Amino acid sequence: MDRPVKAEIESLRRELERAGYEYYVLDSPTMSDYDYDHKLRRLEELEAAYPEHVTPDSPTQRVGGQVLDGFQEVRHEVPLESLQDVFSMEELEGFDQRVRDAVGATEYTVEPKVDGLSVALEYRDGLFIRGATRGDGTVGEDVTENLRTIKSIPLRLPEAVPRLIVRGEVFMPRTVFARLNEQREQNGEPLFANPRNAAAGSLRQLDPKVAAERQLDIVLFNVQLVEGKSFTNHSESLEFLRAMHFKVIPYILCRDIEQIEAQVETIGKDKTAYAYDIDGAVVKVDRLAERSALGSTAKFPRWAAAFKYPPEQKESQVLDIVIQVGRTGVLTPKASLSPVRLAGTTVTSASLHNQDYIMEKDIRIGDTVLVQKAGEIIPEVVRVVPEKRPPDTEPYRFPEACPVCGAPVSRDEDGAAIRCTGAECPAQLLRNLTHFASRDAMDIEGLGPSLVENLVKAGMVKAPGDLYSLKSEEVAQLERMGQKSADNLIAAIERSKKNDLSRLLFAFGIRQVGQKAAKVLAAHFGSLDALCAATVEELTSVEDIGSITADSLFQWLHSSQAQHLIHVLKEAGVNMTSAVRPAGEQPLAGKTFVLTGTLESYSRTEAGARIEALGGKVSSSVSKKTSYVVAGAEAGSKLTKAQALGVPVLSEEDFLALLRAEGGENGP
Template identity: 50%
Template sequence: MDIKEYIEKLREEIRKHDYHYYVLDDPLISDAQYDKLMQELKELEAKYPELITPDSPTQRVGGEGLDRFRTYQHRTPLLSLDNAFSLEDLKEFDRRIRKVEPHPSYMAELKIDGLSIALIYEKGVLKTAATRGDGFTGEEVTANVRTVRAIPLKLKDEINVEVRGEIYMPKEAFLKLNQEKEEKGEKIFANPRNAAAGSLRQLDPKITAKRSLSAFVYDILYIEGVEIRDQEQALTFLKEQGFPVNAHYKLCRDIEEVYDYCLAYGEKRHELPYEIDGVVIKLNPLAPRELLGTTAKSPRWAIAFKFPAEQKETVIKDVEINVGRTGIIAPTAILEPVSLAGTVVSRASLHNFDLVREKDIRIGDTVIVHKAGDIIPEIIFPVKEKRTGKEKEIKVPEYCPVCGSKAVKKEDEVAVRCENINCPARLKESLIFFASREAMDIEGMGPAVIEQLVDKGLVKGIEDIYRLRAEDLEKLERMGKKSAANLIRAIEESKKRPLYRLITALGIKHVGAKTARTLTRYIKNIDQFKTITREELMEIPEVGEKMADSIIDFFRQPRNIAAIESLKELGVNTEEKEERETSGILAGKTVVITGTLSRMSRKEAEELVEKAGGKASGSVSRKTDLVVVGENPGSKYQKARELNVRIVDEEEFLQILGIE
């Protein structure tokens, strides 16, 4: 077997495991085994780049971000459906069908609450993906759809076909995404459908890839060389080709059986891992559909039975002010208990004080509640006509309710924050990050140890890590003398870390490890951060307004300064002592790598820049000195041209470095 055949065989193996994991939810191998297969494929493709194909599993996430989406004209209109809300509505639909098809059978399918998508395959390979738009014109989102692992990049057969499906966000992924957005002080998504739509329409495919989207495919819009007689055969064919098809469809012999199916899933919908808002009913045989035709907006041979929105009325008894693990101060409504979507709800997050003001929610209000995504209890609006005048406004706190630090709200954020890094409400998470590998890298100080240290009162602030003694640690569960001695040794070793590590460990908003490295090229002592101005910070490459404001705010907090002073007294390094390359062909130059390079990865190219004394940056600005362009460079290339930044290809870049 030659190398080309071996690589293709490896791809087929990975595709099989993708299908079993993401579509069938039935993995055949462990994650570690899968990672080993994928790593082998990546290494072979790096060695033989001429053998890389667009349908390779390694090409799921790739390409630069876009400036905008291109419009796409649908070959077959993606029409919407008329709605039914009762058995009588379904019977009226059935009567119309029987005028053309006297003995109809119907396919009942769950109506997934997501974003409609058209997928076009040429010779079995995904060529184009487009949103529904207005049904006739959508947006081309191929790069983003390629990141959705449930959607096959290559079909079983080399066919030309166009299918329609739904991109959705699972309930669990929706909950996780909103938690992350809330922790960052960003606006949350109202429901999984909005989250799916917002994720799919990101201009950067890498962001879409992180959003855990999935998909179901349910219709064949166009196909060459294959005869499909009915919807049941269509769904079977789609499954055989490797498409994700929702398993809960049912062939019904009459409209009463359809109605029973609708009632059953109206009850069971809360048990599903994704959100549905109804049932789609389609005439099963395809031939009569041609005779029935369509209206301007919808097909006459299909209808959507919509579930009623589950909303309940209750009263806000009180409001708790809580502090999250990232310091966000947020209100939570305490409700009169009410049964909703299968559980009793007595609390609902109000998310942030801007939302409270926009909805004009008050303590004592009668409110309408529902569960966003069948998961998160949410107040939709207050019933203002039921107000008595005794309701109380929910005020924005001036101080952290846990530690008493002044509450801070930035103009560009919805969140109110406590920025005290030693606030008890956020201490454990601060410590876990402080000790992590990318920060102070204290081996042996993981979440389980930190949990005990805080609970036993041994650590009340990050500086207390450096006051620990071996006899303190020996009192912890699963911590013997040897383990305690090793941890004390690791703590002592961490005192010698370079300054950028400490800056990273402090958890300053918008400042990660890469930015911390950049900052300490220009700021050599932590004391300089206390007096540096916003303007001086913004002269440093990659430091923008938000980051500069965040740094200034952090080093103006008295409690943070006190913690830093304690770290200095305890012997933690607070100066930049690391030797940096100050000579070399790229000394003092800022270089951006964009596109796919043929002889090395982007990370390897950035390492070459660093070795040559330059700085590798992720964005193009007027401060950029050089842009190295590979294949499919995207928007960074265009921006470099607009700013008249010097542009070179890979070969010229290597010549500059003196590499043959």
């Protein structure tokens, strides 16, 4: 390896490490996002060319782990103790008196108590080698790969400390939590109750890439073990952690109970000013020798206490219950409230989640209710104040029709969600269009979420069928489009008309009808007309189609909005038949193909469709069970593996000949 190249790699790593520290820890970036992305890409290119020089602490290795089968147990060398809670100033004064009786006058640190997930990080010779959850304090789980995705955790310390174990709290920033729940609500997924639950669920994802998407953060609050260093005070150790480029918990030194109580009150008043949720304030003896003298009980250290703040609750009146329809058609009730000040903001509404929630709490329009903020963020109704209920109130009734489009609503068989069944409901338009155009559905290249949103905002598309009447010159006027991009989009839409019926069925987004069910139904009935004419009994007689799927499909196909959509698509020339042969006429049944390299005759998606039409299966990885590897130009490691395993390899010419022989080659 040339010395200049090695020097460039090392220089890029140092620059990127410094930039990450300034951005994620100091919150004071000096490098622009553009420069950071440019340098990171250059480093990725160099490491790809010289893989033997990739190191675990490189900025490129933040999300490099494989999907895990499970988490290994880790026994903590130094136990991660929990703290004794106190709930009043009197109890806090009692804690202080016990400490002073034992060790005399002393100083304390007072810190906010982060409501997250406690972890231990281990470093050897300055390199991050392992991270584990607290678990029961003695045994936790190895979540190293997920912790690597947290960009405020240094993978290499500025000083090669022989050995260091530190403790911190992983959290999800408030802004990230709000955005994540908004996305989950739009997608019809269950909401996280609070940032702590969201952080815990994210840190225990088996796929590190999912954890990375959740944008977790961490704040350090203790040195568990250190070699080559010694400290007199806890505050001194925190400053050491700061020097090691960790994000460290803010703290104040207090000399007496009056100062402690004043700081506890200040933290409580400023709860919403932190980037993370806090559920209390932690009071710790600062001098480490005094901590050793005080020791611990069987459960808690005697040198620390956690003051817990009670949730702020206030009364408000339910002025109305409004139904909102999400992108997946879920009807979500929301209470309109008389304004009330909670946790630093004015609250005028609260989610009521679903029909069951309303019935369980018996919430009615006109009721006086007790309101609080779950996790200091999301307003929620705690309970009704029955003695203040007006005499003329009535139990709330959920609507039987969608308030947006008027289509009937139905309840999920496996949950409490009630959904609009409309195929062209405006409330679901963005989600429906994005799904309709997605790769596994109609595969309209270039029609992603941002362009879908622009088309809807411009009023060009009000239902999926409108895509097929778009004009290139009109689309070209949209922001960030231009004539060439518009022409490419129209061409992609035109190509999608030739897709197999199975893709169209999946594109409709019918509840319970996924890719597999769509392929089974398309192969069995052969055409959309035949499918529409089928009874529920005929649908359930199809292999792998159960009664729930059959009912959902039948209701959807016979709704007025679906009938209109199908009519529009027929008029536009969209294919509504299947090229897939019935089960008894599938010559490639039981055969598994792997595609690698570039084919001239087909795209990979088209080649896969040809294989599946003849009953074959397409896989992304080569194994001894693979029947054939189809190798196009510039075939890579899959070809090498196939040759090593003795798997038959087909050239593009061989592949086309096989399709012709089996009746599956109709031209690209």
